[in-house]
Amino acid sequence: xxxxxxxxxxxxxxxxxxxxxxxxxxxxxxxxxxxxxxxxxxxxxxxxxxxxxxxxxxxxxxxxxxxxxxxxxxxxxxxxxxxxxxxxxxxxxxxxxxxxxxxxxxxxxxxxxxxxxxxxxxxxxxxxxxxxx
Numbered sequence: 319x320x321x322x323x324x325x326x327x328x329x330x331x332x333x334x335x336x337x338x339x340x341x342x343x344x345x346x347x348x349x350x351x352x353x354x355x356x357x358x359x360x361x362x363x364x365x366x367x368x369x370x371x372x373x374x375x376x377x378x379x380x381x382x383x384x385x386x387x388x389x390x391x392x393x394x395x396x397x398x399x400x401x402x403x404x405x406x407x408x409x410x411x412x413x414x415x416x417x418x419x420x421x422x423x424x425x426x427x428x429x430x431x432x433x434x435x436x437x438x439x440x441x442x443x444x445x446x447x448x449x450x451x
Contacts, residue, residue: 336362339365356383
């Protein structure tokens with residue numbers, strides 16, 4: 319996913335720490351744990367600020383954060399589309415049901431029977447029809 323060279327300078331503890339963090343970010347990203355990966359990448363940014371220098375071809379914490387934001391946006395868009403599809407299918411199934419089979423949300427005309435003497439208006443459903451006038 320994110321190329322991380324393994325030739326970190328062993329003499330630079332900040333660089334070793336940052337590389338370990340970036341390795342954790344890569345693992346968490348592969349596991350689909352984008353929030354945890356972002357948190358580790360933010361810590362790696364702090365490690366970089368404390369003196370860990372990255373080469374031009376290396377994945378920097380800032381670049382990884384941008385990639386994670388892109389992945390999160392794609393995942394959110396996918397979930398929104400799936401949810402819209404689910405709701406559209408649910409509406410289609412509801413419309414396809416015969417009268418009287420639409421469930422309680424359809425009200426009295428869908429086969430629900432009111433107790434005698436009660437109003438059909440949902441706002442008046444608890445009071446007898448005589449009191450609703």
